[in-house]
Structures are given as structure tokens and as C-alpha cells.
Amino acid sequence: MTALAMMCATAHAQESTPSFSIIPEPAEVIAAEGQFAMTRETLIAVSGKEVQSSADFLVDYLERYLGYPLKTEKKTRSSNCISLVNKKSDEISGGYTLEVSANGILIEGNDAAGVFYGVQTLIQLLPTRAGVLPVLQAVKVHDYPRFAYRGMHLDVVRHYFPVSYIKKYLDYMALHKLNYFHWHLTDDQAWRIEMKSHPRLTEFGSNREGEIEGLYPGVYKELPYGGYYTQEEAKEIIKYAADRHITVIPEIDIPGHCMAVLATYPHFSTTPDEPKKAALTWGIYNKFNNVLAPTPEVFRFLKEVFSELCDLFPGQYVHVGGDECAKRWWQESEQAQRFMKEKGIKDERALQSYFIHYVQDVVNSKGKTLIGWDEILEGGIDKNCIVMNWRRVNHGVNAAKKGNRVIMTSSAYSYFNKVESRSQAEIGAGGVLPLRKVYDFQLVPEELTEEEAARIWGAQGCLWTEYIPTTWKVEFCIFPRMSALAENAWSTNGKSWENFVRKMEAQFARYDLWGARYSETFFRVNDVPRKR
Ligand code: ACM
Numbered sequence: 350m351t352a353l354a355m356m357c358a359t360a361h362a363q364e365s366t367p368s369f370s371i372i373p374e375p376a377e378v379i380a381a382e383g384q385f386a387m388t389r390e391t392l393i394a395v396s397g398k399e400v401q402s403s404a405d406f407l408v409d410y411l412e413r414y415l416g417y418p419l420k421t422e423k424k425t426r427s428s429n430c431i432s433l434v435n436k437k438s439d440e441i442s443g444g445y446t447l448e449v450s451a452n453g454i455l456i457e458g459n460d461a462a463g464v465f466y467g468v469q470t471l472i473q474l475l476p477t478r479a480g481v482l483p484v485l486q487a488v489k490v491h492d493y494p495r496f497a498y499r500g501m502h503l504d505v506v507r508h509y510f511p512v513s514y515i516k517k518y519l520d521y522m523a524l525h526k527l528n529y530f531h532w533h534l535t536d537d538q539a540w541r542i543e544m545k546s547h548p549r550l551t552e553f554g555s556n557r558e559g560e561i562e563g564l565y566p567g568v569y570k571e572l573p574y575g576g577y578y579t580q581e582e583a584k585e586i587i588k589y590a591a592d593r594h595i596t597v598i599p600e601i602d603i604p605g606h607c608m609a610v611l612a613t614y615p616h617f618s619t620t621p622d623e624p625k626k627a628a629l630t631w632g633i634y635n636k637f638n639n640v641l642a643p644t645p646e647v648f649r650f651l652k653e654v655f656s657e658l659c660d661l662f663p664g665q666y667v668h669v670g671g672d673e674c675a676k677r678w679w680q681e682s683e684q685a686q687r688f689m690k691e692k693g694i695k696d697e698r699a700l701q702s703y704f705i706h707y708v709q710d711v712v713n714s715k716g717k718t719l720i721g722w723d724e725i726l727e728g729g730i731d732k733n734c735i736v737m738n739w740r741r742v743n744h745g746v747n748a749a750k751k752g753n754r755v756i757m758t759s760s761a762y763s764y765f766n767k768v769e770s771r772s773q774a775e776i777g778a779g780g781v782l783p784l785r786k787v788y789d790f791q792l793v794p795e796e797l798t799e800e801e802a803a804r805i806w807g808a809q810g811c812l813w814t815e816y817i818p819t820t821w822k823v824e825f826c827i828f829p830r831m832s833a834l835a836e837n838a839w840s841t842n843g844k845s846w847e848n849f850v851r852k853m854e855a856q857f858a859r860y861d862l863w864g865a866r867y868s869e870t871f872f873r874v875n876d877v878p879r880k881r
Pocket residue numbers: 672673722739
């Protein structure tokens with residue numbers, strides 16, 4: 350088929366078959382004649398063990414949501430079969446083709462991840478309501494991701510979520526073809542990952558005494574609040590994520606945001622004689638002294654915990670935090686000033702950089718790569734560090750120009766803890782983040798050259814949980830914005846707000862099918878009637 354004929358067919362497919370509501374939009378969708386009626390005898394054929402988890406995901410989805418418990422087998426057959434094939438080609442990772450014909454369904458991935466994403470697209474061709482027979486319109490899909498990094502973050506410090514819910518969060522990510530889970534494990538309010546080298550961090554530092562009611566500064570009720578993940582639980586989550594082609598990136602936030610560490614080890618502070626407790630509230634800079642002192646004991650601590658983290662998490666990336674470290678406490682500390690003088694460190698920004706370089710060396714010595722929030726640029730960083738751009742995009746631009754890889758998660762476009770509209774009753778962090786703004790976030794800033802633009806590794810949505818104490822609220826905040834993020838990060842062409850709005854009717858029906866909660870702001874803002 351010529352390119353023009355293909356374009357016409359694609360356009361025709363979109364016009365004449367509005368029933369395709371695939372999010373994120375694939376690179377190419379071509380409707381064909383006929384249909385495939387799935388039956389209880391439909392077989393899922395698995396070509397190799399590396400695609401078994403894709404088959405398991407499909408089987409689980411069909412059984413859980415549509416009441417179709419299908420069987421998987423190693424052998425394929427000529428009809429009534431869903432074949433999952435890993436082509437093991439060196440084409441773009443995550444790319445796949447999906448063909449639905451009267452005889453069955455063929456998914457061919459460039460790699461195992463591609464097969465998994467083909468399965469996610471197949472899931473989006475299935476009925477969005479239980480009680481409807483799965484009769485699929487014939488279609489050919491050719492697809493691949495725009496960005497290699499498509500992430501979601503979850504802060505489990507301000508509020509803790511059980512392993513069972515983390516798995517659900519990973520399922521939601523998988524259904525959106527997202528592939529990095531950024532797990533924010535430590536902060537001022539708690540340390541939530543077991544460290545065999547420092548068990549007190551979770552025995553003591555995972556607990557705080559109270560809980561905010563209303564918006565900051567709010568009122569605090571006495572409520573002992575704790576929880577942490579054992580290493581066995583972390584391994585369970587890592588495996589669950591890997592089965593969904595998701596890499597877990599653990600974050601230990603230093604040298605600021607360390608109040609829970611200092612509550613556990615007050616002598617790690619520049620003000621060791623002040624009493625310290627895991628923080629009830631938030632805010633930084635002049636509020637409380639949450640920074641680590643540059644002492645030999647602290648650096649030994651950092652070496653031990655980051656080494657242990659590298660050993661526990663098999664992924665390539667470890668996150669050091671590095672954000673919002675108030676320099677005041679080092680300025681006021683005789684010990685810190687003496688340390689800087691001895692080491693020839695010119696100012697407090699360079700001291701922050703010293704901490705980051707120190708952890709980078711530990712992480713690199715384990716064969717891994719360091720990621721940090723964009724403040725790690727202060728005082729200079731090595732080229733092999735990855736910058737997570739959370740503030741204004743100029744920091745991401747700056748990092749890309751300096752030669753660093755960048756993940757775009759600018760708070761104005763990517764922090765899903767903000768309210769979705771001003772009229773929303775539920776409280777949220779400052780600022781409003783409408784769905785459209787997430788969708789329209791320009792991930793490659795115009796001022797970058799082609800070479801610099803290639804350093805934009807991808808995008809991420811963040812969920813800080815200061816005002817998110819329940820899983821209900823998590824889902825209310827991430828849906829539907831996670832769907833907009835996914836399309837922005839994945840879709841290479843065919844991205845269109847109007848088409849996205851059209852597809853959202855099916856997407857909301859899917860949320861209902863999954864039993865997920867969501868914000869209904871979309872219907873109000875876009876003047877779309879809510880169909881039930
Ligand atoms: C951040 O929001 N402090 C990374």
C-alpha cells in the first residue's frame with residue numbers, strides 16, 4: 350500500500366469506525382472487513398516463556414472483568430486463537446503489530462515488551478462493559494512508543510499504601526503502557542523501606558504522631574501513623590512490576606527532606622541537640638532543619654543505605670532526590686563550614702553537589718545510574734546523571750543543553766495532586782491542573798536543537814500524597830489525568846484533543862469496569878453528558 354493510500358485508509362478507519370477508542374492512540378489503526386467473535390474455547394498461544402506474563406495479564410483481565418477464563422497453550426492453531434509472538438527484532442523496543450481477523454488475533458512484538466503493549470491494545474478493543482460478548486471488529490494496528498521513559502511516581506511517605514494497592518497502581522500503569530514506577534520511599538514524614546543495615550530507620554523512623562485535617566497549615570489531630578515495606582515485600586512489588594514490563598525506581602531523598610532520618614539519628618543533624626521527630630507537616634527551607642550534616646558518619650550511612658538499595662532493586666536506576674535542600678543550616682553550622690574549608694568546597698551549593706557526587710559514586714560503583722530532581726544541577730553534575738525536571742521547564746532545557754538525559758515532570762503540567770478544576774470540592778495541593786493541560790504539555794521544548802531534544806528521555810506524572818490519605822483519593826487524582834499523560838508520552842502521531850475527548854467516553858466506562866474511582870470534572874469542563 351502506498352503511504353497516501355495508507356493515510357486515507359487510516360483516516361477512513363477513524364471516520365467510519367468511531368468504536369476504536371484506544372488510549373494511548375497507536376501510530377496507525379487500519380480498519381478491516383469482518384470480525385472475530387471470541388468464545389470460551391478461544392485459545393491464547395504463547396510462543397515463548399518471555400511472553401507468558403503478557404498471556405497471564407490477558408487471561409486475568411478477561412476473567413476478572415468480562416468473565417471469560419481462557420486457556421493458554423504453547424502451540425498455536427489456525428483458528429479461534431490469540432497468538433502472542435516475540436519477533437526478537439532490533440526494531441524499536443515496545444513496538445508491535447496487532448491484527449484482528451475472522452480467524453483470530455495475531456500480536457507480534459519487536460520484543461517481549463512489544464507483545465505486552467499489543468495485549469494492552471487488544472484489551473482496549475474488548476467490550477468496556479461486563480455482560481457484552483467480546484466480538485471484535487477486524488483491524489490492523491501498527492504501533493511503537495514516542496518516548497522510552499513513561500513514568501508514574503507515588504509518594505508513599507506522606508501516606509502509606511499497602512502492597513496490594515501498589516500492585517493495583519502498577520496494573521493501572523500497565524493498562525496505559527507506562528513503564529517506570531518512581532517509588533518515593535523516604536522524606537521528612539517517614540522512612541518506609543526496610544534497611545537491614547539500619548533497622549531503626551523503619552522501626553522508629555516510619556512513625557509519626559499526627560495527621561493534618563484540612564489544608565496546610567491546617568489543624569493536626571493526634572494519630573499515630575506508620576507503615577513500611579519489608580525487603581520481601583519490595584521484591585514482590587519488583588517482580589509484579591517486571592511481569593508488566595515496568596521498572597521500579599526507588600528514591601531515597603537526600604541531603605534535605607531527611608527529618609525522618611534525623612529523628613532516628615539526631616547526631617546526623619547540624620543541630621544535634623535539638624529534639625527531632627518525624628514531621629507532621631510539610632514545608633521546607635526555614636521551617637525545620639531537615640538536612641544532613643557533612644560528617645564521616647553521615648557519608649558512611651549514605652554509602653551503606655544506597656549500596657543496599659542498589660542490591661535490593663535490580664533496575665538500572667536509583668533516585669537520590671536532591672530537591673529543596675535549604676542551605677541555611679549548613680551556613681549556620683560550624684562543622685559544615687569547617688568541612689567545606691577542609692575540602693575546598695566553595696559554597697553551600699557546591700556542598701549539595703558534593704553529597705550528590707558522593708552518592709553517584711556509590712551508585713555507579715554498583716553499575717547503576719543516578720537520577721535526581723533538577724536541583725542536582727546546582728554546583729554541577731556528571732553527564733551520566735539523569736535530571737528529573739519538576740520545576741519550570743528551563744531547568745530541563747538547561748540539563749539537556751549540558752548533555753544530561755531529562756525526564757519531563759514539570760509540576761505545572763504533571764503533578765496530579767493539584768486539583769483538576771477550581772470548582773472541585775476535594776482539597777488538593779496549590780494550583781490547578783486541568784486534563785487538557787496535561788495532554789498539551791510540550792515535552793520537547795522548542796529551544797532545543799535536534800541533538801539536545803534527543804536527550805528528552807520521556808515524561809512522568811507525580812502523585813504527592815500530603816492530601817491523599819486513601820486509595821479512593823489516589824484514583825480520584827490520577828484518573829483521568831494518567832490517560833492524558835499516557836497519550837502524550839506514547840503517541841507518535843494522530844494525537845488530537847478532539848479525538849481524545851471522544852475516546853474518553855469508552856475510557857470512563859473502562860474505569861468503571863476496573864472499579865476505579867475518578868474525577869468527573871471532565872464532563873463539566875468539556876460539557877459532555879455523563880452516560881451511565
Ligand atoms: C518536589 O516536588 N519537591 C520534587
